[in-house]
Amino acid sequence: MVGTGVSPKILVIKTGALGDFIQALGPMRAIRKHHPDGDITLLTTEPFVGFGKASGYFNDIWIDPRPGWNNPATWLIWRRKLIDGRFLRVYDLQNNDRTELYLHLMGRRRVEWVGAARGASHRNASKLRSVGQAFDGHVQTLGLVGINDISIDPMDWVTGDISRFSLRRPYMLIVPGCAPAHPEKRWPAERYGAFARAIEDRGFQPVVIGTVADADAAETICRISPKTISLIGKTSLLDIVLLAREASAAVGNDTGPMHIIAATGCPVWVLFSRKTNPVRHAPKGDAVHIIRKDNLNDLGVDEVAAQMKETDFRR
Numbered sequence: 001m002v003g004t005g006v007s008p009k010i011l012v013i014k015t016g017a018l019g020d021f022i023q024a025l026g027p028m029r030a031i032r033k034h035h036p037d038g039d040i041t042l043l044t045t046e047p048f049v050g051f052g053k054a055s056g057y058f059n060d061i062w063i064d065p066r067p068g069w070n071n072p073a074t075w076l077i078w079r080r081k082l083i084d085g086r087f088l089r090v091y092d093l094q095n096n097d098r099t100e101l102y103l104h105l106m107g108r109r110r111v112e113w114v115g116a117a118r119g120a121s122h123r124n125a126s127k128l129r130s131v132g133q134a135f136d137g138h139v140q141t142l143g144l145v146g147i148n149d150i151s152i153d154p155m156d157w158v159t160g161d162i163s164r165f166s167l168r169r170p171y172m173l174i175v176p177g178c179a180p181a182h183p184e185k186r187w188p189a190e191r192y193g194a195f196a197r198a199i200e201d202r203g204f205q206p207v208v209i210g211t212v213a214d215a216d217a218a219e220t221i222c223r224i225s226p227k228t229i230s231l232i233g234k235t236s237l238l239d240i241v242l243l244a245r246e247a248s249a250a251v252g253n254d255t256g257p258m259h260i261i262a263a264t265g266c267p268v269w270v271l272f273s274r275k276t277n278p279v280r281h282a283p284k285g286d287a288v289h290i291i292r293k294d295n296l297n298d299l300g301v302d303e304v305a306a307q308m309k310e311t312d313f314r315r
Contacts, residue, residue: 007037007038007039008035008037008038008039008088008089009038009039009041009085009086009087009088010031010035010038010039010040010041010087010088010089010090010091011040011041011043011085011087011089011090011091012028012031012040012041012042012043012058012090012091012093013043013044013064013090013091013092013093013094013099013102013115014028014042014043014044014048014093014094015043015044015045015048015064015094016044016045016047016048017256018047018048018237018256018257018259018260019134019255019256019258019259019281019283020134021044021048021051022153022256022259022260022263022283023133023134023135023138023152023259023284024093024134024135024138025051025055025152025153025155025263026135026138026150026151026152026153027091027093027135027138027139027142027147027150028042028055028057028093028153029055029057029153030142030147030149030150031057031091031142031147032057032058033149034145034146034147038059039059039060040057040058040059040060041058041059041060041061041062041085041087042057042058042060042061042062043062043063043064044061044062044063044064045063045064045066046063047237049061049063050236050237050238051155051237051238054157054158054159054238055153055155055157056157065078066098075105078105079105079106082102082105082106083105083106083107083110087106087111088111088112089111089112089113089114090102090103090106090111090112090113090114090115091114091115091142092113092114092115092116092117092120093115093138093141094115095115095116095117095137099115099117100116100117100118100119103115103117103119103120104119108120108121114141114142114144114145115141116129116141122141122144122145123144124137124140124141124144126140128140129141130280131279131280132279132280133279133280133281133282133284135152135284138150152263152284152285153263154263154264154265155241155260155263155264158238158241158242160238160239160242161242162239162242162243162246165207165229165231165234165243167205167207167229167243167246168205169205169246169248170203170204170205170248170313170314170315171204171205171206171207171229171246171247171248172199172204172205172206172207172247172248172249172250172251172313173207173208173209173243173244173247173249173250173251173252173261173266174192174195174196174206174207174208174209174221174228174250174251174252175208175209175210175250175251175252175253175255175257175258175261176189176192176208176210176214176217176218176221176252176253177210177211177213177214177217177252177253177255177257178253178254178255179255180213182275184273184274184275184295184296185253185254185255185272185273185275185276185296186217186253186296187253187271187296187299188296188297189216189217189218189220189221190220190224191299191300191301192208192217192220192221192251193220193221193222193223193224193225193228194224194225194301195251195301195304195305196208196221196224196225196228197224197225198301198305199305200225200227200228202310204248204249205227205229206221206225206227206228206229207228207229207231207243207247208221208222208228208229208230208231208232209231209232209235209240209243209257210232210233210257211232211233212232212233214232215232215233218230218232231243237257237260240257240260240261241260241264243261244260244261244264244266245264245266247261247266247314248267248313248314248315249266249267249268249269249308249312249313249314250262250266250267250268250269251268251269251271251304251308252268252269252270252271253270253271253296254270254271254272254273254275254276254278254281254282258270258283259283259284261283261285262283262284262285262287262288263283263284263285264285265285265286265287266285266287266314267287267289267312267313267314268283268285268287268288268289269289269290269291269304269307269308270282270283270288270289270290270291271291271292271293271296271299271304272290272291272292272293273292273293273294273295273296274294274295278290278292287312289307289308289312291303291304291307
């Protein structure tokens with residue numbers, strides 16, 4: 001990479017989704033280590049600004065305006081902003097049609113581009129890039145420019161206080177939600193309720209987390225297991241990191257928060273249906289366990305409990 005005598009200006013692009021963003025944090029940390037004096041900007045979306053700021057990996061954060069395809073004036077403004085950024089190198093960790101267009105807006109001859117986009121100076125065109133998890137593809141891509149020391153980021157830079165939740169330890173996290181468009185990825189709330197009651201009998205405080213979209217599921221769980229604590233709609237993404245650090249374990253669907261929990265090293269059991277493939281979509285972490293059933297309606301509470309060994313829990 002050609003230097004200019006000043007801090008090189010670097011752009012890192014990662015706009016979502018949640019699980020993919022969490023798997024990109026380790027590569028982001030490696031990029032910062034590779035450019036210790038770089039002026040690094042993160043281009044992302046609103047939900048991930050908190051992670052970007054808290055990590056300390058970036059000098060600046062831009063929100064992707066995502067111009068509409070039928071709005072040429074906005075595209076011209078965005079093109080000017082990208083060019084005026086005077087970036088020497090772009091690390092594209094999103095790798096979609098939109099970011100490929102950003103490369104062409106900036107001008108292929110103006111910038112070194114590390115990613116999968118056609119025309120990139122350092123292009124990962126390997127079919128193996130998208131065979132495994134997002135993290136594995138980033139490792140392959142960054143290797144093209146000599147960045148090789150990459151691991152999952154445990155987010156030890158997240159600080160905060162969760163004492164306001166008044167949790168009784170040991171506790172276990174339950175994550176019953178997922179994208180509303182994919183109900184087949186959900187284990188029935190009634191099963192989670194029975195599971196919560198079972199782990200309570202084993203001495204664990206059940207704690208349900210999720211968004212307000214998961215309120216009905218949480219209500220069902222708490223009705224079946226009245227001592228369960230519901231933190232639905234009460235936690236930020238950074239709070240989930242703090243909760244995971246002190247949790248004995250977590251059980252949940254194939255959904256973004258499970259990626260956060262797994263990355264901290266908390267033992268997790270993730271429930272997969274035939275809808276998604278864990279080879280590509282499982283969380284990354286030191287203690288990730290996969291339980292798969294074609295139809296999650298056929299997965300029994302005893303089946304899940306049988307796969308969770310006491311020796312795998314944290315106390």
